[in-house]
Amino acid sequence: xxxxxxxxRYFQRPAAAGVEVGVGxxxxxxxxxxxxxxxxxxxxxxxxxxxxxxxxxxxxGHKALxxxxxxxxxxxxxxxxxxxxxxxxxxxxxWLAGFARGLWALADASGCPLIGGDTTQxxxxxxxxxxxxxxxxxxxxRSGARVGDEIWASGRLGDAxxxxxxxxxxxxxxxxxxxxxRAAMECPTPRLxxxxxxxxxxxxAADVSDGLLGDLGHILAASxxxxxxxxxxxxxxxxxAAQPAALQRECLLAGGDDYELVxxxxxxxxxxxxxxxxxxxxxxxxxxxxxxxDASGAEVRHGLRSFDHFQE
Amino acid sequence: xxxxxxxxRYFQRPAAAGVEVGVGxxxxxxxxxxxxxxxxxxxxxxxxxxxxxxxxxxxxGHKALxxxxxxxxxxxxxxxxxxxxxxxxxxxxxWLAGFARGLWALADASGCPLIGGDTTQxxxxxxxxxxxxxxxxxxxxRSGARVGDEIWASGRLGDAxxxxxxxxxxxxxxxxxxxxxRAAMECPTPRLxxxxxxxxxxxxAADVSDGLLGDLGHILAASxxxxxxxxxxxxxxxxxAAQPAALQRECLLAGGDDYELVxxxxxxxxxxxxxxxxxxxxxxxxxxxxxxxDASGAEVRHGLRSFDHFQE
Numbered sequence: 349x350x351x352x353x354x355x356x357r358y359f360q361r362p363a364a365a366g367v368e369v370g371v372g373x374x375x376x377x378x379x380x381x382x383x384x385x386x387x388x389x390x391x392x393x394x395x396x397x398x399x400x401x402x403x404x405x406x407x408x409g410h411k412a413l414x415x416x417x418x419x420x421x422x423x424x425x426x427x428x429x430x431x432x433x434x435x436x437x438x439x440x441x442x443w444l445a446g447f448a449r450g451l452w453a454l455a456d457a458s459g460c461p462l463i464g465g466d467t468t469q470x471x472x473x474x475x476x477x478x479x480x481x482x483x484x485x486x487x488x489x490r491s492g493a494r495v496g497d498e499i500w501a502s503g504r505l506g507d508a509x510x511x512x513x514x515x516x517x518x519x520x521x522x523x524x525x526x527x528x529x530r531a532a533m534e535c536p537t538p539r540l541x542x543x544x545x546x547x548x549x550x551x552x553a554a555d556v557s558d559g560l561l562g563d564l565g566h567i568l569a570a571s572x573x574x575x576x577x578x579x580x581x582x583x584x585x586x587x588x589a590a591q592p593a594a595l596q597r598e599c600l601l602a603g604g605d606d607y608e609l610v611x612x613x614x615x616x617x618x619x620x621x622x623x624x625x626x627x628x629x630x631x632x633x634x635x636x637x638x639x640x641x642d643a644s645g646a647e648v649r650h651g652l653r654s655f656d657h658f659q660e
Numbered sequence: 661x662x663x664x665x666x667x668x669r670y671f672q673r674p675a676a677a678g679v680e681v682g683v684g685x686x687x688x689x690x691x692x693x694x695x696x697x698x699x700x701x702x703x704x705x706x707x708x709x710x711x712x713x714x715x716x717x718x719x720x721g722h723k724a725l726x727x728x729x730x731x732x733x734x735x736x737x738x739x740x741x742x743x744x745x746x747x748x749x750x751x752x753x754x755w756l757a758g759f760a761r762g763l764w765a766l767a768d769a770s771g772c773p774l775i776g777g778d779t780t781q782x783x784x785x786x787x788x789x790x791x792x793x794x795x796x797x798x799x800x801x802r803s804g805a806r807v808g809d810e811i812w813a814s815g816r817l818g819d820a821x822x823x824x825x826x827x828x829x830x831x832x833x834x835x836x837x838x839x840x841x842r843a844a845m846e847c848p849t850p851r852l853x854x855x856x857x858x859x860x861x862x863x864x865a866a867d868v869s870d871g872l873l874g875d876l877g878h879i880l881a882a883s884x885x886x887x888x889x890x891x892x893x894x895x896x897x898x899x900x901a902a903q904p905a906a907l908q909r910e911c912l913l914a915g916g917d918d919y920e921l922v923x924x925x926x927x928x929x930x931x932x933x934x935x936x937x938x939x940x941x942x943x944x945x946x947x948x949x950x951x952x953x954d955a956s957g958a959e960v961r962h963g964l965r966s967f968d969h970f971q972e
Contacts, residue, residue, distance in 0.1 A: 372802075375700055376699065377698070384692070389686060389776060392747055425687060475745045475778075553686075
């Protein structure tokens with residue numbers, strides 16, 4: 349099968365609403381919503397770094413789009429479309445069919461159509477760029493946190509890292525427990541509805557991709573503030589809560605790959621109810637730096653840091 | 661140097677006009693021109709396939725953006741910005757400095773700022789996604805060619821392929837001649853001004869990336885027409901014109917990597933003068949298929965086909 353047959357078979361569909369020209373021309377052509385701002389984000393996934401070569405291709409298709417949609421969610425954007433650039437070592441139709449199935453399922457569920465891209469031969473690499481919209485001045489940025497704001501996290505943190513430790517062989521988990529955390533790692537849910545509902549409520553937001561310490565750290569740096577973070581308040585699954593305390597803290601604080609939202613809001617702000625739990629995990633302070641404390645208020649020495657692709 | 665230092669040093673600048681938020685948040689935020697359509701294209705470049713590992717990194721930075729801008733040019737779009745996702749085997753500061761210099765030079769010259777992206781460790785891979793604008797109904801598409809239209813090409817074709825043959829060792833060329841064709845291969849010029857000037861004149865357009873036969877073939881397929889192409893009329897450099905006839909035809913018809921525009925316009929249409937030559941190379945016909953003829957009108961049997969990443 350050639351490059352163009354491959355595109356036609358797996359990645360081409362009739363253009364969706366708001367898409368004048370989709371896959372198959374030099375550019376896609378989109379009709380913007382009058383007055384809206386355009387939001388753009390791009391993420392590249394490399395085999396062996398962002399995913400294991402053995403991962404179910406449908407789950408990989410889901411995740412490749414999910415991590416990008418998570419950036420739109422962190423900014424409170426409404427998805428409008430995405431491009432997919434794909435380097436494949438060879439044409440493996442069973443793999444492509446699975447990958448495309450997972451990708452389209454999330455695209456359909458998110459109202460975010462595939463509008464263009466590129467395919468080439470090369471070491472397996474997936475690059476997705478997503479486009480979304482938000483009303484002027486309402487995109488959630490990292491720079492808006494103010495002293496006295498409360499810090500919140502959505503969903504549960506740390507399960508993806510726990511699953512990675514099982515794959516690495518440092519942790520043993522039984523069947524159901526493993527499948528729970530493995531699904532968190534392989535099938536993250538981008539918090540699009542929550543992000544959109546937080547427009548006008550959250551003062552700053554980011555998604556937890558590199559680890560809570562790092563991603564909250566980006567908010568603190570961009571906002572010029574510090575914070576106190578209650579590690580015992582961090583939302584976690586029953587599976588993670590059954591692990592040793594040090595491992596829990598590592599997964600919660602430095603795990604990454606969570607794709608939950610961490611955000612700040614004025615104290616007492618009413619949280620939106622969109623079917624996803626949000627938990628208050630700390631407070632913005634004037635003193636620079638990020639202080640991790642336990643439930644008693646005592647500072648926790650952790651020595652953990654955020655994920656960095658070039659410093660390991 | 662870590663991932664975030666690398667981004668700050670080489671890829672972060674103050675946000676350009678029309679960019680509310682640039683590199684450094686979860687998403688970039690752009691202010692669209694009221695009423696304009698948004699055009700998007702994405703291209704992925706893999707070491708060893710799209711470029712040689714020995715290429716000057718500044719030229720590679722130029723080319724990675726140029727091949728994407730060429731898609732905007734083919735649609736008559738005005739550039740607005742681009743994202744860069746970059747997988748690097750290691751942090752090589754000299755390489756990065758050169759790459760960033762070539763990239764920014766073309767970005768500045770094209771009014772197309774870098775607004776976001778991603779960096780990760782992995783086999784060298786560059787994925788750029790470009791965004792542009794065009795007035796409603798004025799984007800140049802592949803589907804508008806009509807029987808009787810004339811077919812045009814910009815600039816000169818075939819030099820990039822000739823340079824590739826020199827690198828492959830199948831052709832020998834002296835110093836100046838080699839540098840000329842090598843520059844065509846490594847430093848293509850996206851025809852942005854021509855593309856924009858062709859709005860309202862061209863009925864269909866594409867850029868020549870996979871080879872003229874293939875890219876003109878896309879126009880014919882999308883427009884439901886056929887064509888007659890005069891191989892002797894194809895614009896070529898003096899260097900290419902000095903090569904054997906069969907090699908010339910191979911480079912002109914199936915070379916690819918030209919990043920010139922091939923477009924159709926009604927017979928007698930006045931061509932815009934934007935400082936780039938355009939040459940009439942054929943005519944759209946009702947009979948399906950692409951007939952290559954010589955200056956005498958005799959059909960040329962060529963057996964050539966367009967580049968396909970999975971059929972070589």
